[in-house]
Amino acid sequence: MTWFDTVVRGATVVAGGAARRLDLGIRDGRYAAVLEPDAPADAEHVVDAGGLVATPGAIDTHTHIDWPYDGTRTVDGPLGASRAALLGGTTTVVDFVPPAEPGRSLVDACHERVDALGEAIAVDFALHPILLDASTAVLGELPHVVADGFTSFKMYTTYEDRRVDDGAAWQLMRAIARLGALPGFHAENHELLTATLGEQERLGRLAAGDYPASRPALAEAEAIGMVSLYARRIGTPVYIFHVSGAEALGAVEAARRAGSVVHAETCTHYLVHDDSVFSGADPWRFVISPPIRSAADRERLWEGLRTGSVTTVGSDHCAYESGRKAAHSDDHRHVPAGAPGIEARTLLLWSEGLHRHGVSLPEFVAANSERAAAVLGLTAKGRIAVGADADLVLWDPALRWRGADLPPSSPETFSLYDRCDGTGRPRHVFLRGTAVVRDGALTDEAPRGRFVHRQPRSPR
Structure with a gap:
């Protein structure tokens, strides 16, 4: 026996x-x-x-645990966040390496993040390093970073202090592809967002409830189209973080039809809520980037999850202190964009998906575990085998x-x-x-x- x-x-x-x-x-x-x-x-x-x-144990593809911001950190720490994850059935998270400070080694930043999280984390974890530029130093360190087990990266096409311009995006994607790693993007057109925010400022519409109008879906779709075109020309897959609705998912699908390999991640809040939350109590809680969009957008994402057009689902967990978000509810420009949700992600995927949106058990497992493991190189994870x-x-x-x-x-x-x-x-x-x-x-x-x-x- x-x-x-x-x-x-x-x-x-x-x-x-x-x-x-x-x-x-x-x-x-x-x-x-x-x-x-x-x-x-x-x-x-x-x-x-x-x-x-x-x-299989669930894989959360997008967390910000013990995350630095504005001279402080998010409030739950590795132990609190990861224990909450376990209660929801998440056994692996993919978090991020914060951008390296000027003059600081990217390799060192990666290993310092591993050490900081590994001291007291209750789930297994991988990391997406965040890249801010295509400097000679960064390009020179990428082979060492990949060799050390960091094989997916995040870049931004917006935020003045984080975005890479088109040339840097092209250079970084080529370098990452040569190493067999995966480039990923927070994809929104910076110039369009700047213009839209300027209109809001002139109209005096800056309260938390006005937030969605500052980040139109067109900005997301345009940036997805750009990085997908680059990916196709380079011959690399590309990962799009937090796809928020129909227009962004449509851009992903159009890029695929044109020959790009695009992996689309959405997040729990886009699947559960709609933009009516900005008319309700405490709209500052829902200031997240990109914004939560309409009920029709939400239903389009569920359709994409059932068909596999949506590849993965992350929580985008970021446990900001309540008072820091609420303090700026009259001016969304100063509200930290993000929210916690590491435990609720799987519960809502199960309950909303299986009972209200026609998701089958195999489709649930594919979105919650299997595709994340396959796309992000978590070869021992995400399957019962x-x-x-x-x-x-x-x-x-x-x-x-x-x-x-x-x-x-x-x-x-x-x-x-x-x-x-x-x-x-x-x-x-x-x-x-x-x-x-x-x-x-x-x-x-x-x-x-x-x-x-x-x-x-x-x-x-």
Whole structure:
């Protein structure tokens, strides 16, 4: 009889594009066997998962944990944010390396970020370094950064202090492609945003409720078209962060039809909310970049998620202190753009997707785990298969929850989802074979998150 550390019995397992009742054998932190129900097997731990649904550990492709801004940092820290992630079934996050200060080594910045997060993080993590320019120093360091396991990058086409111009974008994309790594963009046309904001300033329409008009969807679509064209000419895929609605997703799809390989990430807030939140209470909470758009935009994103046109879903978790956001509610130019949401992401994808938007279990797993792992080079993650890391979520599909009862990752921050409720919640969560959530509560396991060293694709 085969021996395992853990055997999971009787779950409906979602794997390989199907959902069926199977047993799972886990040994040394990895899946060692996918078994027919009740197959003979011995184990130190046996988990009765009858009535539960087994999915791979979720991958949040977009977080800003313990993030520096305006001389301070976000308020939840690595431990608070990652424990909240585990309660929602997220076992891997992809965070960012803040831009290196002038004169500071990019390689050093990357490793300092690994050390800072790795001291007390409860989930596994990878990192997208942020690049601000195509200087000789940056281009010279990129091969070392990629060799050290950082194989996806973020650049901005807007924000005066962060944006790369078209020439730098071209140079950086070529250099990244040569290394077999993945360029990614916060894509909005800077000049159009500047002009639109100028109009708002002249009209005196600067309150938090006026925010969406300052960042029109056209700016997003135009920038997506530009970087997608560059990607096609260079012969590299490109990753678009936080696609917010129909016009941006349409630009992605048009680029694909023209021959570009474009991966489109959307975020929870675009799938759950619409721009009516800016007419409600505390609109400062919803100041996020790009803005939350219309109900029609939201439905278009759900359609894209079902069809696979939307590749991945991130939380864009950024736990700003409530008072700092609320203090500038009369002038959105000074409201930090971002919001927490690391736990709610998976709960809402399950509840809204399966119960209200026709998402199947395999489509849920594809968007929540499988495609993120494939696109971002997380080769041991995102799937239930022999040899993969045993990151496992056992969902209770009947368990109800209320957004108001979800504890924030820090008492100093706020929630966008306190008025949401749903059905379906993780009952048990495993990270590399170890139970980290049992019966909906965190276990006493010490934080055991690791940096995921990724390998590049074949260089071009």
